[in-house]
Amino acid sequence: MKKFIGTAITAGALLVGSVSWTADVHAEQLQDVKNEQAQVQDNLSDTESDIANVMQKLDKLTDRIKSTSEAQDKNKQKMKETKAKISETEDDIDRINDDVSALKDKIAKRKKVLSDRLVSLQENGGDISYLQVIFGSKNFQDMINRLSAVSKIADSDKEMMERQETDKAELQENKDAKKEELSDLKDMKVEIKGMSETIEAQKEQNENDKEKLKKKKEHLNSMKNDLENKDESLAAVEKELTDHSNSSDVSGGTDNSNQSAASASSSKASSSDAGTSHTANQTSGSTVSSAIQAGYSQTGTPYVTAGKGPSGFDCSGFVSWAYGQAGVSLPSSTAALQSVGSKVSLSNAQRGDLVFFDTYKTNGHVGIYLGNNKFLGAQSSGGVGVANMNNSYWENHFKGHVRSVQ
Structure with a gap:
């Protein structure tokens, strides 16, 4: 009887170890x-x-x-x-x-x-x-x-x-x-x-x-x-x-054993609690993520003057449309967008903030900041896509105007 119990424990340990090893491989x-x-x-x-x-x-x-x-x-x-x-x-x-x-x-x-x-x-x-x-x-x-x-x-x-x-x-x-x-x-x-x-x-x-x-x-x-x-x-x-x-x-x-069930139940509860905590921490960023994800879905859509989408966008129309898909109502002109939310510095800019560029006029172009000096926007050349603010053109036209819409 003792030998059987020992064998069962060993088998259980091997099973748990196998499951743990597989999970590690998948995670990697x-x-x-x-x-x-x-x-x-x-x-x-x-x-x-x-x-x-x-x-x-x-x-x-x-x-x-x-x-x-x-x-x-x-x-x-x-x-x-x-x-x-x-x-x-x-x-x-x-x-x-x-x-x-x-x-x-x-x-x-x-x-x-x-x-x-x-x-x-x-x-x-x-x-x-x-x-x-x-x-x-x-x-x-x-x-x-x-x-x-x-x-x-x-x-x-x-x-x-x-x-x-x-x-x-x-x-x-x-x-x-x-x-x-x-x-x-x-x-x-x-x-x-x-x-x-x-x-x-x-x-x-x-x-x-x-x-x-x-x-x-x-x-x-x-x-x-x-x-x-x-x-x-x-x-x-x-x-x-x-x-x-x-x-x-x-x-x-x-598992059929009460101990394994209890362990699994405890693990599941722990995982559920962690997931709940993670979701709570990301609630404020979920809107931004939805807006950016919606924006990415329009990559390559052509630039159209006064375009509000989805067949064509201008820069402000694209920003307004992307946030609209996330349930946030924003104006569709750069003149109005330049005053929304609160002004922040580029060093404190977060994903989803709006970055403005002095192109044909002050704050004539706008895009959604992605971090690492990159932004998503409707460009007059190439349509909707990601641009690098370190690029000489955008660097020369960026004068530090950033707005947080949160």
Whole structure:
């Protein structure tokens, strides 16, 4: 009889030890899954932050490409105007050359006129000489008349010669000015051509950079999808392990012996008390958890201006909707949200607090704080997702405004 009792006790001890060992293994596996899931979620947050950075760079590149295209259009117009000016100036120079030719003809004609006048004053022919004209007069009156005529001819000759020199000087001055203008225009044409080539090279580089960023975005989105799938798989494994652990606790607490039943009853009561205490401690955070869980369920939902969900959100509409799913009524505009609850510092911020960013205006963007400088929100690039406040964009726009809604 004593031997039987001893064997029963030993068997009972082995059974209890087996149950305890199995529970420990499940607990360890569950913790490993939770740790891996936390790492996956961190990686997912970093990937979403990288996607946001790529989207910002793409927006800047798009603006830069637009600017270079506009600059190239202006450059082409300037080139067109310069070419027209060059053609016009070359025509002007051709006209001046024609005028020079015409002036030479006039000079030749003037010389003939002078020659004819002097010859007409010669009575007996011979060399054209003013002295011969004067001394060849028949009488004093004839000499006076001849002197008057010679004076008039001399004055006329002088006037013609001066006009000729003036015309020549003006034409030469005009021609020199046009040549200088033509040289400047040709230099400008070369400069515009060089500028056009530079702009085209910049545009091509920007297009190449844009293509690289697009490929990087596609790669990051693929990584994001893989991480989300892995996160869902780990969540399913965690649930299975948790359910199995709970099931093991219940079966391990059932025994035919009064002592085992009492022990199981005591253990169950202890577990129940602990669970009640844990629930009581988490009551204040249950609303926040529900709001964040609801927010996570909308990951990837596109950003829509004035969107209140669930097909599309803007930042304030998303915050209002997420808390609405947890039974908390919040306004759906940043202007109203910036005054809800109480203001706290970032160092004292808790999960579920609202963080604001000065984007297009003061407190123009809002999200739900997750801890570790991360927040969940509807971003204009990428839609609903997790963003990192250490990211240069958010860091530059965060001015310390945090509101606690509890």
